[in-house]
Amino acid sequence: MGMTPALSVRAAGYQIGSAALLSDVTLAVPAGGLLGIIGPNGAGKTSLLSLLAGDRSPSTGIVELAGTAIGDFRPAELARRRAVLPQQTLVPFPFTARDIVRMGRHPHHADPANSRQRDDAVVAEAMAETDTLHLSNRVYPSLSAGEQTRVALARVFAQETPVILLDEPTATLDIHHQEQTMRLLRTRAAAGTAIVAVLHDLNLAAAYADQLVLLASGRVAAQGTPREVFDQQLLSSTYQQSMRVMDHPHRDCPLVVVE
Amino acid sequence: MRRIASLAAALVVIVAACGGDDTSDTVTETTPAPATTTTSTTQAPTTTTTEPMTDGVTFVGADGAETVITDTSRIVSLNGDITEILFELGVGDQVVGVDVTTTYPPEALQLGPPLPPARGFLTAEPVIALDPTLVIGDAQIGPAEVVDQIRSAGIPVALIELQTTLEGIRTKIETVAMIVGEEEAGAALADRVDAEVAEATELAATAAEQPGVAFVYARGPEALLLFGPGSPTSALIAGANATDTVLGPPVGPLTPEALAAANPEVFVTTADALGSLGGPDAFFELPGVAQTTAGENRSLLVYDDALFLGFGPRTGEALKAFVLDLHPELADNS
Amino acid sequence: MTGERPAAQRRRRWLWPILIGTGLAAVIANLGFGAFDVGPDRVVAILFDHAGVDLGIEFTPREDAVVWSLRLPRLVLAFFVGAALGGTGAALQGLFRNPLADPQIIGLSGGAALGAGVVLAIGPGVLGRFGGPIGGFAGALGVALAVYTLARYEGRTEVVNLVLTGVAVSAVAGAAIGYLSVAVDTPRLQTALFWFLGSFTLSTWESARPTLLFVAVSLALLPRYATRLNLLLLGEAEARHLGVNVERVRTMLLVVIALGVGGAVAAAGIIGFVGLLAPHAVRLVTGPDHRYLLPASAVGGGVLVLIADLAARTLASPVEIPVGLLTALVGGPFFLWLLHRTRAEYGAWG
Numbered sequence: 001m002g003m004t005p006a007l008s009v010r011a012a013g014y015q016i017g018s019a020a021l022l023s024d025v026t027l028a029v030p031a032g033g034l035l036g037i038i039g040p041n042g043a044g045k046t047s048l049l050s051l052l053a054g055d056r057s058p059s060t061g062i063v064e065l066a067g068t069a070i071g072d073f074r075p076a077e078l079a080r081r082r083a084v085l086p087q088q089t090l091v092p093f094p095f096t097a098r099d100i101v102r103m104g105r106h107p108h109h110a111d112p113a114n115s116r117q118r119d120d121a122v123v124a125e126a127m128a129e130t131d132t133l134h135l136s137n138r139v140y141p142s143l144s145a146g147e148q149t150r151v152a153l154a155r156v157f158a159q160e161t162p163v164i165l166l167d168e169p170t171a172t173l174d175i176h177h178q179e180q181t182m183r184l185l186r187t188r189a190a191a192g193t194a195i196v197a198v199l200h201d202l203n204l205a206a207a208y209a210d211q212l213v214l215l216a217s218g219r220v221a222a223q224g225t226p227r228e229v230f231d232q233q234l235l236s237s238t239y240q241q242s243m244r245v246m247d248h249p250h251r252d253c254p255l256v257v258v259e
Numbered sequence: 260m261r262r263i264a265s266l267a268a269a270l271v272v273i274v275a276a277c278g279g280d281d282t283s284d285t286v287t288e289t290t291p292a293p294a295t296t297t298t299s300t301t302q303a304p305t306t307t308t309t310e311p312m313t314d315g316v317t318f319v320g321a322d323g324a325e326t327v328i329t330d331t332s333r334i335v336s337l338n339g340d341i342t343e344i345l346f347e348l349g350v351g352d353q354v355v356g357v358d359v360t361t362t363y364p365p366e367a368l369q370l371g372p373p374l375p376p377a378r379g380f381l382t383a384e385p386v387i388a389l390d391p392t393l394v395i396g397d398a399q400i401g402p403a404e405v406v407d408q409i410r411s412a413g414i415p416v417a418l419i420e421l422q423t424t425l426e427g428i429r430t431k432i433e434t435v436a437m438i439v440g441e442e443e444a445g446a447a448l449a450d451r452v453d454a455e456v457a458e459a460t461e462l463a464a465t466a467a468e469q470p471g472v473a474f475v476y477a478r479g480p481e482a483l484l485l486f487g488p489g490s491p492t493s494a495l496i497a498g499a500n501a502t503d504t505v506l507g508p509p510v511g512p513l514t515p516e517a518l519a520a521a522n523p524e525v526f527v528t529t530a531d532a533l534g535s536l537g538g539p540d541a542f543f544e545l546p547g548v549a550q551t552t553a554g555e556n557r558s559l560l561v562y563d564d565a566l567f568l569g570f571g572p573r574t575g576e577a578l579k580a581f582v583l584d585l586h587p588e589l590a591d592n593s
Numbered sequence: 594m595t596g597e598r599p600a601a602q603r604r605r606r607w608l609w610p611i612l613i614g615t616g617l618a619a620v621i622a623n624l625g626f627g628a629f630d631v632g633p634d635r636v637v638a639i640l641f642d643h644a645g646v647d648l649g650i651e652f653t654p655r656e657d658a659v660v661w662s663l664r665l666p667r668l669v670l671a672f673f674v675g676a677a678l679g680g681t682g683a684a685l686q687g688l689f690r691n692p693l694a695d696p697q698i699i700g701l702s703g704g705a706a707l708g709a710g711v712v713l714a715i716g717p718g719v720l721g722r723f724g725g726p727i728g729g730f731a732g733a734l735g736v737a738l739a740v741y742t743l744a745r746y747e748g749r750t751e752v753v754n755l756v757l758t759g760v761a762v763s764a765v766a767g768a769a770i771g772y773l774s775v776a777v778d779t780p781r782l783q784t785a786l787f788w789f790l791g792s793f794t795l796s797t798w799e800s801a802r803p804t805l806l807f808v809a810v811s812l813a814l815l816p817r818y819a820t821r822l823n824l825l826l827l828g829e830a831e832a833r834h835l836g837v838n839v840e841r842v843r844t845m846l847l848v849v850i851a852l853g854v855g856g857a858v859a860a861a862g863i864i865g866f867v868g869l870l871a872p873h874a875v876r877l878v879t880g881p882d883h884r885y886l887l888p889a890s891a892v893g894g895g896v897l898v899l900i901a902d903l904a905a906r907t908l909a910s911p912v913e914i915p916v917g918l919l920t921a922l923v924g925g926p927f928f929l930w931l932l933h934r935t936r937a938e939y940g941a942w943g
Contacts, residue, residue, distance in 0.1 A: 053834065055833065055834075074838075075838045076838075077836075078836065079834060080836070082834075083834065084830075086828070089831060091826055091827060092691065093686075093687075093692065093826055094881055095823075095881050099881075104835070106820065106824060106835045107836040159835070383663060384627045384628035384629050384663070384906070385910075387629050387658075387659055387663070402795055404797055408662075408663050408797065411658060411662035411797075412655055412662065412663060413654060413658050
């Protein structure tokens with residue numbers, strides 16, 4: 001593992017007008033790490049993800065990809081370094097699922113080493129991983145929300161980037177596909193990808209992320225391993241909901257239940 | 260005629276398209292139109308020249324185009340007054356097509372369906388389909404692209420200057436006569452028309468009173484026009500020893516204000532215009548009409564469109580009827 | 594529609610034979626039929642004669658003049674105008690991520706008519722014959738930028754916003770054209786009708802040439818953006834994540850689209866709904882992939898306008914129906930159906 005993290009944020013703030021959406025956020029994700037961003041609604045999770053993606057520039061501080069300021073990359077270069085799964089992808093035209101996944105290969109088309117065969121192989125592998133091969137010829141807008149998310153995830157995998165950012169990848173999935181998707185992300189991370197995911201489900205976050213950032217009102221309320229962050233009082237006050245943290249009976253991670 | 264008709268039709272569509280009810284502004288802006296037509300008449304004899312050729316006539320038209328005419332066996336006329344002149348010249352049997360403004364003579368109406376104006380103007384193919392050897396129209400035939408299209412099919416198109424004065428009728432007749440090679444018949448016809456016009460104006464000159472007249476034109480209630488000084492009808496009104504009471508532009512909108520300012524003793528209009536309004540009762544119900552002297556007396560003279568506005572062979576006849584209608588006391592002297 | 598990939602590929606194989614076959618039939622019919630009928634064999638003979646080949650079929654000089662000088666420029670212009678509207682319609686639908694986008698519906702045609710009208714009213718000056726298309730281009734581009742700025746919200750265009758913005762822009766442009774046409778001298782009155790109703794009646798080679806150039810440039814450039822338009826359909830943020838320089842592509846596309854629409858409207862007035870009908874019909878066969886959709890929509894739009902113009906010239910012969918009226922008669926109901934379906938499927942966000 002090199003000394004430079006795959007993705008890092010130093011003292012970043014983000015303001016729109018006089019409203020500070022994020023203040024003083026610092027974090028780093030090494031290759032192979034899976035960072036979960038948690039926090040109540042309006043805490044700034046999506047804003048943070050858009051800074052990480054390079055969609056928006058921080059008002060203060062800096063976001064770096066492999067040691068280079070993210071704003072210094074040209075769009076095409078950036079697309080080979082980080083992939084983004086949005087909360088929902090609406091497509092108002094009847095592309096097939098396979099068409100959508102194939103679009104993930106676009107950043108590689110400028111690469112002479114890339115080939116049509118390689119595209120096909122990567123697309124097929126990504127669809128197999130996300131359990132969407134059987135949807136290949138279905139029209140994307142006709143798929144269920146969960147199926148659409150998995151197809152979109154396959155597209156993100158097909159992009160073959162060292163950094164993957166996901167905005168609530170499990171929100172639309174059933175429990176089986178939630179677990180399957182999180183395992184997939186772990187596998188990807190184990191293969192050397194740096195992953196950042198905004199997660200609503202605290203127990204999924206605790207079970208699969210190796211590091212967590214808890215955001216509250218645009219500030220980092222806590223960060224560290226799930227056991228470090230899952231402080232009963234901190235969670236309860238942050239979410240304004242009385243909660244109990246205990247040990248997961250079968251997994252080596254904390255478990256949170258509503259009191 | 261065609262110009263007025265297309266102008267009125269155009270206004271209707273524009274007003275509708277604008278979706279506004281502010282018709283007065285729209286119509287006011289159209290008024291420059293007739294001014295150009297009347298000024299051009301004085302130049303007619305200088306810009307229209309004809310000279311005999313060994314194998315035909317070379318004619319420089321009102322549009323500046325030089326046309327060589329070698330064959331007059333199949334003529335298409337694009338104006339009602341020109342059709343009348345052609346029949347009066349004795350070449351009516353060579354006329355194979357006329358446009359919708361032709362309403363006289365009856366033989367001309369036997370030629371099959373008239374050439375339609377498309378959206379107020381002509382299209383090329385129906386003309387070409389008649390396989391003419393010569394097309395004659397006045398300076399307002401257009402658009403120029405359609406004329407070019409007809410010419411591109413190898414058909415000569417002669418466009419003569421527009422004439423809207425009593426004096427200009429001679430020029431018009433002689434020009435048409437030269438184009439079809441009937442100069443002698445043309446001179447005779449011009450003499451006859453001049454004599455008829457002179458007779459009518461001389462008769463009118465004996466009248467003691469000069470009634471105040473306003474000419475109204477309409478293409479439906481949405482397109483109401485008031486013709487004033489400088490318009491074609493003012494020449495007829497002057498010839499009939501009457502006063503054109505309209506103060507405004509040659510062609511302006513008919514508004515209650517303009518009517519009150521004019522306050523004519525007699526309204527004059529055409530049969531088609533009156534028909535488009537729905538008859539005399541509808542006319543007298545137009546805003547402002549009833550408040551004029553002519554409106555109070557329901558004094559309205561109606562003439563055939565082609566007869567009254569044509570400025571062709573029948574203008575002497577039209578003028579005489581107009582004089583006698585305005586000055587009924589002269590009926591005994593005539 | 595099953596959307597099965599093999600089926601889509603199979604359908605795509607038939608696309609070009611059908612388009613070309615229909616197109617050739619429309620060409621022969623357009624050149625032959627009219628107030629002055631010329632038989633199809635003679636039409637072919639005349640065309641070959643001009644290519645220096647004598648087929649041994651007799652025809653008269655007048656038939657030659659009608660086919661070659663009168664109808665051919667009109668036909669070529671009609672095809673290119675239709676191609677411009679079909680191609681730019683498909684591109685607009687992709688760019689706005691909205692199946693209801695069409696040059697007329699969103700006001701580009703109105704802007705182009707106004708731009709061309711202004712140039713013609715004040716006189717083209719040194720621009721000459723290019724004045725109309727240049728004015729049309731400027732007008733269409735102005736409206737395109739305005740609509741893009743006004744109708745979009747968070748990277749998407751709401752159907753109602755898009756259509757209403759187009760309605761407002763069209764109304765302003767229409768009123769301005771109406772004002773122009775009465776504020777200048779008489780002959781222009783006819784020009785106003787021409788803009789509102791759309792027509793090829795006045796086509797000559799001289800008037801067609803600048804438009805052909807504008808449309809050709811636009812159609813040549815459009816396919817370069819096909820892949821990026823596909824990515825834009827995922828959403829602007831998603832396209833950016835996939836390496837598309839969204840702002841640049843958007844600006845370039847609007848310019849290229851305005852070139853096509855400006856050129857088309859300058860020569861033929863506002864011919865509505867072609868940009869809607871052609872891409873939607875073609876999409877049923879090609880699917881939404883712009884690499885197939887853009888060229889096929891252009892050719893489809895061209896063929897569609899050829900058929901519409903044939904109907905315009907022959908339905909009420911010898912009177913010509915403005916071709917824009919015919920496309921609106923067919924396109925209007927189609928638009929309403931599409932509006933209903935789009936809202937049913939995607940809600941307000943079409």
